[in-house]
Amino acid sequence: MTKEEAIEQGYLEAYLLGELDSEKMEALESLLSRDLGLRNTLNTLEADFEKMAMDNAIEPPAHIRENLKKAIEQPKVRLPYRPDLWAAASLALLFAITAFSLFLRWQSTQEELEILQQDNLFVRSELEEIRSKNLEQEVILERVASPEVVPVFLRGNQRLTSFKIVAYLDEASGQVWINTADIPSPPEGRSYQMWGDVDDHMVSMGVVKPEGDWQAMTYLPEASSLNVTLEPEGGSEEASVDQLLAQTIIP
Amino acid sequence: MKADTNDKALIIGVQQRDQKALYALYEKYSGALYGVIIRMCKDSGLAEELLQESFLKIWNKIDQYHPDKGRFYTWAYRIARNTTLNAMRKESLLIQSEDLSVYKDRKEEEEPWDVQRLNGQINSLEPHHRQAISLVYFQGFTHREAHEEMGVPLGTFKSYIRQALKQLREGYKITGCALLFMNHWLGL
Numbered sequence: 001m002t003k004e005e006a007i008e009q010g011y012l013e014a015y016l017l018g019e020l021d022s023e024k025m026e027a028l029e030s031l032l033s034r035d036l037g038l039r040n041t042l043n044t045l046e047a048d049f050e051k052m053a054m055d056n057a058i059e060p061p062a063h064i065r066e067n068l069k070k071a072i073e074q075p076k077v078r079l080p081y082r083p084d085l086w087a088a089a090s091l092a093l094l095f096a097i098t099a100f101s102l103f104l105r106w107q108s109t110q111e112e113l114e115i116l117q118q119d120n121l122f123v124r125s126e127l128e129e130i131r132s133k134n135l136e137q138e139v140i141l142e143r144v145a146s147p148e149v150v151p152v153f154l155r156g157n158q159r160l161t162s163f164k165i166v167a168y169l170d171e172a173s174g175q176v177w178i179n180t181a182d183i184p185s186p187p188e189g190r191s192y193q194m195w196g197d198v199d200d201h202m203v204s205m206g207v208v209k210p211e212g213d214w215q216a217m218t219y220l221p222e223a224s225s226l227n228v229t230l231e232p233e234g235g236s237e238e239a240s241v242d243q244l245l246a247q248t249i250i251p
Numbered sequence: 252m253k254a255d256t257n258d259k260a261l262i263i264g265v266q267q268r269d270q271k272a273l274y275a276l277y278e279k280y281s282g283a284l285y286g287v288i289i290r291m292c293k294d295s296g297l298a299e300e301l302l303q304e305s306f307l308k309i310w311n312k313i314d315q316y317h318p319d320k321g322r323f324y325t326w327a328y329r330i331a332r333n334t335t336l337n338a339m340r341k342e343s344l345l346i347q348s349e350d351l352s353v354y355k356d357r358k359e360e361e362e363p364w365d366v367q368r369l370n371g372q373i374n375s376l377e378p379h380h381r382q383a384i385s386l387v388y389f390q391g392f393t394h395r396e397a398h399e400e401m402g403v404p405l406g407t408f409k410s411y412i413r414q415a416l417k418q419l420r421e422g423y424k425i426t427g428c429a430l431l432f433m434n435h436w437l438g439l
Contacts, residue, residue: 010394010409013416016321018329019393029320042321048419050283050324052388055371057282058289060302065277068303072270072310 001027003038012042016049140214144168144177152226154246159230160184163245165208167194167226169219176217180210186230193231195239196223202239207231225249258323265313273310280324281306284331290389291335292342301338305331336391372422380415383408 006012006028014020015028032039143149149170156163162184168177178194186192192208194217205217208228230243258279264272284305289298308330316326369389373381379401386397398408 007413008409010412013387013412014394016325017387018333044420045416046322046325048416048423049328049388050322051423052371052373052384052419053283053287053324053328055373056286056290056369056389058286059282060285061299064299064303065274065281068277068306069270069274071303071307072273 001031003031003035006031006038007041012038012045015042016045137214140177143170143173146170148172149177150251152248152250154226154228154248156228156246157244159243160245163228165228165246167217169250171219171221174219176205176219178208178215178217179213180208180215181212183208183210185210189233190230191233191235192245193229193235193239195227195229196220197225197227198222202227202241204235204237204239207235223250259318262313262316262318262323265310273306276309276323276327277306280327283324284327287328287389288331288335290385291332291391292339297338297342298335301331301335305334308334332391339391372419375422376415376418380411380418383411384415384419387412 001011001024011020011024011028015025020028032042144151149168152167152169154163154165154167155161165178165180165183170177176194183192192210194205194208195202196205196218197203198220199222203220203223205220205223205226206215208217209215226246226248227239227244228246229240230245231240258276261272261276265276281302285298285302288301288305289295292298292301305327309327312330316323369381369385373384376384382401383397386392386400387394392400394408394412395405398405401408401411403411
């Protein structure tokens, strides 16, 4: 922008009115800072402009000044002190605090209730299991008490004298019931295994699990004796006769 | 008009949140700004609101005024002009949804006097020069809007403005010399 452009194109007047875009305004301000003559022209223009405005001033109504004063001096909006309002506000606050406290308690109770419900479910499940086991044991006890069932007593030899077990031979159900509550635990990595001697051949009746419960073993109607050996963990296909712990002839 | 006050001191006062300094600036410039606002919007009720709004902006934005870039009145005039033009645009949007004849009737009832009447040196200008100055300085027209309003090319309109300002300058110089002579003659 040149000085001539600023004058001829009316940029000085537009600048005065605030109508110049930012690009032209920057260019003109830069020119004004360098050209004292142009600055004086603008100063004169501004002075005339102000005189013209003063000539055409219109006295505004007095209340505008008062309104302006109120708008500037007005403090930030504060709630006026009114007892009824404050009482209502206090009650509202109290209500809000109480409601919040009740809400927290309700939430806490809800959580506790959920835990209790879970516990209850667990207990019920346990109870069902115990009931089921009891029922099962009742049935087994009833069964072993039957006169049709033949009890056979097995006692450990010199290898394991503490080994004692009673086998209930139930021909009708095809099962042999044993209660493992009193037998000692087998050595690490070994298992007790029960065998039936059928025609001088040892036939497996199953691995004895010392878990303190009734256990069903395979019934061998042709077996002449019951035998218990110590076998590798999980049992063997063939009986380790050198590891015989107990033997009883079936009557 | 009120006696001249030192603008610089008043502006520093306003920047330091001295309300009295603002009221002093109001005393000095409110009439000039109100004269512009009411001629632009032609509604005294609205003009009163806009004058107050303009001075509130001056109070709140005084830090944006830089004396090295121009006179205080020029800065305040721009604020008042923009505030008024914005309000008129909003009002114009409202009028579009109202019955225009009712609006015109209402305005005529409210403003029975001629707000376009101009005073002082501007009245010594030729009519087309006076109209050009009035459109741009007192009615908020841009140069482009004003040349269409007057029905002359933009270049011609700009020429009107330059000639009008030159004549005003001459007029104020003569008035200034006359006042100086009278003051000297009266021993003031």
